[in-house]
Amino acid sequence: VIALKTSSSALLPFLAKLEGYGRLPAEDREALLQLPHSQRTLSRSGHILREGESATTCCVILDGYACRHKILPNGSRQILSVHMKGDGVDLQNAFIPVPDYNLQTLTAAEVALIPVAAIAEIMASRPAIARAFFIEMLLDAAIQREWTVNVGRRDARTRIAHFLCELGVRCETAHTGERMRYPFPITQEHVADVTGLTPVHVNRVFQSLRADDLLATGDRTLVVKDWPALAAAGAFRSDYLNPVRGMG
Amino acid sequence: VIALKTSSSALLPFLAKLEGYGRLPAEDREALLQLPHSQRTLSRSGHILREGESATTCCVILDGYACRHKILPNGSRQILSVHMKGDGVDLQNAFIPVPDYNLQTLTAAEVALIPVAAIAEIMASRPAIARAFFIEMLLDAAIQREWTVNVGRRDARTRIAHFLCELGVRCETAHTGERMRYPFPITQEHVADVTGLTPVHVNRVFQSLRADDLLATGDRTLVVKDWPALAAAGAFRSDYLNPVRGMG
DNA sequence: CGAACTTTTGACAAGCATCAACACGTGTGG
DNA sequence: CCACACGTGTTGATGCTTGTCAAAAGTTCG
Numbered sequence: 001v002i003a004l005k006t007s008s009s010a011l012l013p014f015l016a017k018l019e020g021y022g023r024l025p026a027e028d029r030e031a032l033l034q035l036p037h038s039q040r041t042l043s044r045s046g047h048i049l050r051e052g053e054s055a056t057t058c059c060v061i062l063d064g065y066a067c068r069h070k071i072l073p074n075g076s077r078q079i080l081s082v083h084m085k086g087d088g089v090d091l092q093n094a095f096i097p098v099p100d101y102n103l104q105t106l107t108a109a110e111v112a113l114i115p116v117a118a119i120a121e122i123m124a125s126r127p128a129i130a131r132a133f134f135i136e137m138l139l140d141a142a143i144q145r146e147w148t149v150n151v152g153r154r155d156a157r158t159r160i161a162h163f164l165c166e167l168g169v170r171c172e173t174a175h176t177g178e179r180m181r182y183p184f185p186i187t188q189e190h191v192a193d194v195t196g197l198t199p200v201h202v203n204r205v206f207q208s209l210r211a212d213d214l215l216a217t218g219d220r221t222l223v224v225k226d227w228p229a230l231a232a233a234g235a236f237r238s239d240y241l242n243p244v245r246g247m248g
Numbered sequence: 249v250i251a252l253k254t255s256s257s258a259l260l261p262f263l264a265k266l267e268g269y270g271r272l273p274a275e276d277r278e279a280l281l282q283l284p285h286s287q288r289t290l291s292r293s294g295h296i297l298r299e300g301e302s303a304t305t306c307c308v309i310l311d312g313y314a315c316r317h318k319i320l321p322n323g324s325r326q327i328l329s330v331h332m333k334g335d336g337v338d339l340q341n342a343f344i345p346v347p348d349y350n351l352q353t354l355t356a357a358e359v360a361l362i363p364v365a366a367i368a369e370i371m372a373s374r375p376a377i378a379r380a381f382f383i384e385m386l387l388d389a390a391i392q393r394e395w396t397v398n399v400g401r402r403d404a405r406t407r408i409a410h411f412l413c414e415l416g417v418r419c420e421t422a423h424t425g426e427r428m429r430y431p432f433p434i435t436q437e438h439v440a441d442v443t444g445l446t447p448v449h450v451n452r453v454f455q456s457l458r459a460d461d462l463l464a465t466g467d468r469t470l471v472v473k474d475w476p477a478l479a480a481a482g483a484f485r486s487d488y489l490n491p492v493r494g495m496g
Numbered sequence: 497c498g499a500a501c502t503t504t505t506g507a508c509a510a511g512c513a514t515c516a517a518c519a520c521g522t523g524t525g526g
Numbered sequence: 527c528c529a530c531a532c533g534t535g536t537t538g539a540t541g542c543t544t545g546t547c548a549a550a551a552g553t554t555c556g
Contacts, residue, residue, distance in 0.1 A: 052487075070397050073483055078397040092386045095379065100390050100488040127372065131343065137385070138340045142348050144392045149318050149326040152399040152444030156544070187502065196400030198545055203504060235321055239300075240348040404512070435534065449512055451536060 009033035010112050013174070014060045017086035018132040020173065021244055028126050035122065037112040042105045049103040055093040057113035061085055064109025065186065068101040069193065079193040081143060082106065082167065085174045088136050094119040107185045139243045146240050151196040154235065159195040160205050161234030164215065168224060169238050184222035209233070257281035258360050261422070262308045265334035266380040268421065269492055276374050283370065285360040290353045297351040303341040305361035309333055312357025313434065316349040317441065327441040329391060330354065330415065333422045336384050342367040355433045387491045394488050399444040402483065407443040408453050409482030412463065416472060417486050432470035457481070 009015075011033050018024065018032070039062070042048070048059055048066065059066075061083050068080040068089070080101055083089050089103060094116045105111075123130040143166075150159050168179030177183055188206065192199045209215050214230045216223045224230050257263075259281050266272065266280070287310070290296070296307050296314065307314075309331050316328040316337070328349055331337050337351060342364045353359075371378040391414070398407050416427035425431055436454065440447045457463050462478045464471045472478050 068393070070393070072397070072401055076401045078400045080393050080396055092389070095382050096386050096390075096491045101393060124375065134343050137389070138344050141340070141385070141389045141392060142344075144389060144396060145316070145318070145328050145349060148328055148392060148396045148399060149320070151396060152326045153320055153324050189502080199503085200505095200546080201544055203502095204544095207504085243344045437534080446513055447535085448514080448537090451534095452512095455536085 010039050010062055011035060011037065011060065013062055013086035014088060014112070017088075017174065018129070018136065021132050021135040022128075024128050024132065028128050031122060031126060032129060035114050036118050037114045039110065039112050042109045042111060044105060044108050046105045046109070047102070048105065048111065049090065049099055051099060051102050053099075054097050055090065055099060055116065056097075057115055058088065058090040058093050058119050059103060060112045060114065061087045061089060062110040062112055065106040066103060066109055066111070067106050067190075067194075068103055070101050077193045078196065079190065081140065081147070082194065084170060085176050087174075088133065091119060091133050091137055094123070106190055135243050139241070142240045142243065147194075156195070156197055156201055157205050157208065157233060158235055159197070160191060160202065161209065161214070161230050162236050163191065163194055163234075164222065164224070165231050165234045165236035165238075166241070168222075168227075169241055173241070180224040180227055182222055183220060184217065185220040258287050258310055259283060259285065259308065261310055261334035262336060262360070265336075265422065266377070266384065269380050269383040270376075272376050272380065276376050279370060279374060280377060283362050284366050285362045287358065287360050290357045290359060292353060292356050294353045294357070295350070296353065296359065297338065297347055299347060299350050301347075302345050303338065303347060303364065304345075305363055306336065306338040306341050306367050307351060308360045308362065309335045309337060310358040310360055313354040314351060314357055314359070315354050315438075315442075316351055318349055325441045326444065327438065329388065329395070330442065332418060333424050335422075336381065339367060339381050339385055342371070354438055383491050387489070390488045390491065395442075404443070404445055404449055405453050405456065405481060406483055407445070408439060408450065409457065409462070409478050410484050411439065411442055411482075412470065412472070413479050413482045413484035413486075414489070416470075416475075417489055421489070428472040428475055430470055431468060432465065433468040 015024075015029060015032050019029075024032070037060075038057075042064075049055055051070065063085055066083045066089065068083075069077055070080065071077050090099070093099070097116065119133075123133060146166075150162050154162065165179070167184075168177070168182055171177035171182035172179045188202045189199045191197075192202045195202065197205075206217070209230075210217070212229075214224070214226050214233060216225055230236075263272075263277060263280050267277075272280070285308075286305075290312075297303055299318065311333055314331045314337065316331075317325055318328065319325050338347075341347070345364065367381075371381060394414075398410050402410065413427070415432075416425070416430055419425035419430035420427045436450045437447045439445075440450045443450065454465070457478075458465070460477075462472070462474050462481060464473055478484075
């Protein structure tokens, strides 16, 4: 028996994230990495997918940040989720090809686009991968719930601190940074659209957080100077980010 | 060949909802209705599942209203979703057994509890049902996104009108009412926890909506007196409630 | 070096929260 | 059957958080 060697593939970050939900059989790992895909380099604010358009691919983020968002009739925007290296953003396109949201980069980014048919096929033939995709979507839903709480029931300072804590923990998981120091090429206007606030008010909260020595910004990096204090300010508990907690 | 006859089963409302995503093979319909389950009658504010507890069943609503919600350290509550007849609320328990939210009835309710093992089994053996479960979860996620927009970027009047429109359309789909007249045994405090407002302010908005002749309440029923006007007041577009739009 | 974007500042307004009290209806137990 | 208690809805006064508008200062990139 010749052992399957793990190929070098652009999809490695995706595999790494999925294996966080439980180890995959070697053949499944290989099949995942061999999924047909086209790689694309996008500039800041590049559109990946528009609301109401039919999607033929699923998007995996390889580098940079992207987001889901909706634009309202009055012109205001709500960012629904932020995505980073390894995130499978669009797996649901295999089941519901017309999205209810826009998908756009927040920064320059690398993405891989996998045909929906290939996603459907690998899920049908490999139960362990289907399960991993499932959990990826369910984690996404858990984050969406927490964001609903965030904008619904927390004040501006708490909202922003919570968002920054979440981003830190997720960067750590994705190996793109540490929770106390991670890439932050995101504007305060983006943070405003995440938190349902105005850019002006976000700016004032940032100043307050800096004045209290909770964090520092600059050089497109966010540095948390006092994690416990920032987590407390954000009423942040990371439980919801661990889908497999409580499992053997 | 003897045709399979559709059994009478408490799970009929669940089947009806799933068939809205596409017709199921007769054998799958039968298998779904024959899923093992225990039926329970709950009083108002009855707990179905608590955050952090391990779930051994998935909950299907047969009658009444239930909701997901989280309670914050400061005591305030955010309702994350409202569920009604036919909704499979908890299918994800088959993959992630420890929920990040509480599940509680808003009114007296009938529910069916299906063991997670039975859910996993029927998904593994019947692809059409697995697909329907998938779409059920993805529709749930689409609604969650819309709620994030609702609390993030709409003012109080718009938020409440939007919620009432959504409930009407969903009642119509679930055959528990019409969009212009549906059961509403829900308190203004519940609406406040849905919309991230205070009960006092919800009360004032209701008065304003009644004064403008958009709706009437009473007898535990909500009557929309002018649907186009209410939909406009809520900036409501029902697209996100139709997961299979754009499909053959 | 200049244009476009992002951050920052200040004055002012508005929407919603807070607090407290009262009215209303409904179900329940004496 | 009435009395009462509790949950729900309603009202008013007041204040704070956040939004709005406008402009200036700082930054990045071609």
